[in-house]
Amino acid sequence: MLGKATAFCEGTRGPCTKQLVKKLGLDDGKNPQAYATGVKEVWEFEKSPLAEGHIIHTMGYPTDSKTFGSNQLAVGVITGLDYPDPTIDPHLQFCKFKQHPLIANLLKGGKVVSYGAKTNPEGGYYSIPRISMDGALICGDSAGMVAMPKLKVVHYAIKSGTRTPRSCWTSIPTASPPRPSSTTTKARPSTS
Numbered sequence: 001m002l003g004k005a006t007a008f009c010e011g012t013r014g015p016c017t018k019q020l021v022k023k024l025g026l027d028d029g030k031n032p033q034a035y036a037t038g039v040k041e042v043w044e045f046e047k048s049p050l051a052e053g054h055i056i057h058t059m060g061y062p063t064d065s066k067t068f069g070s071n072q073l074a075v076g077v078i079t080g081l082d083y084p085d086p087t088i089d090p091h092l093q094f095c096k097f098k099q100h101p102l103i104a105n106l107l108k109g110g111k112v113v114s115y116g117a118k119t120n121p122e123g124g125y126y127s128i129p130r131i132s133m134d135g136a137l138i139c140g141d142s143a144g145m146v147a148m149p150k151l152k153v154v155h156y157a158i159k160s161g162t163r164t165p166r167s168c169w170t171s172i173p174t175a176s177p178p179r180p181s182s183t184t185t186k187a188r189p190s191t192s
């Protein structure tokens with residue numbers, strides 16, 4: 001990499017970030033990271049079945065007690081990847097979820113307009129590696145920035161991403177290699 005400062009924003013388990021963390025021991029003394037897979041669809045209706053801004057968070061069905069789980073309407077299920085039952089299929093869990101009467105009634109008359117699946121970091125504050133080093137910073141899901149109790153994830157990805165250029169820019173003239181500061185970026189999340 002030729003840049004004086006590089007921001008690693010590859011999402012969860014990015015190939016470059018994984019090498020960086022391993023090579024520099026950035027996760028020394030930290031809890032191991034944990035992951036979940038989220039499967040999500042966006043549905044479109046002639047008239048939305050929910051009032052604008054209405055969000056329903058659910059826990060439990062269709063997961064068992066040993067597996068951690070969850071106009072347009074977005075519907076999704078998150079399955080913790082530490083599930084003990086090897087036959088669990090996150091997409092099948094999502095299909096079962098959509099057949100639950102609460103969700104099936106909401107989806108009546110709608111059509112899927114987009115869908116996708118992606119992993120999420122779940123380890124939280126104590127699984128975040130050191131995010132600032134000579135010539136580099138790690139942002140968002142790559143750093144495992146997540147506060148599960150508040151369901152705050154994308155906020156940290158956006159905040160760390162927007163603060164990073166400023167931090168790199170101010171550190172480049174002052175040191176070689178530059179050391180972008182995580183306190184300058186104010187990227188390290190709190191649990192609030």
Ligand SMILES: Cc1cc2nc3c(=O)[nH]c(=O)nc-3n(C[C@H](O)[C@H](O)[C@H](O)COP(=O)(O)OP(=O)(O)OC[C@H]3O[C@@H](n4cnc5c(N)ncnc54)[C@H](O)[C@@H]3O)c2cc1C
Nearest residue numbers: 010011038039040076118140141142151152153154155157
């Ligand atoms: C089903 C589901 C529901 C969610 N619900 C919520 C919610 O309600 N609230 C919330 O706050 N968050 C939620 N999230 C989490 C949120 O989507 C993520 O935290 C956020 O997208 C992380 O942004 P990011 O930019 O760090 O990573 P990503 O969005 O993963 O973006 C990383 C990008 O980098 C690209 N990339 C990877 N490696 C490389 C490489 N080597 N070179 C170039 N490009 C690369 C990837 O293709 C990807 O486009 C949810 C996620 C899922 C899956």
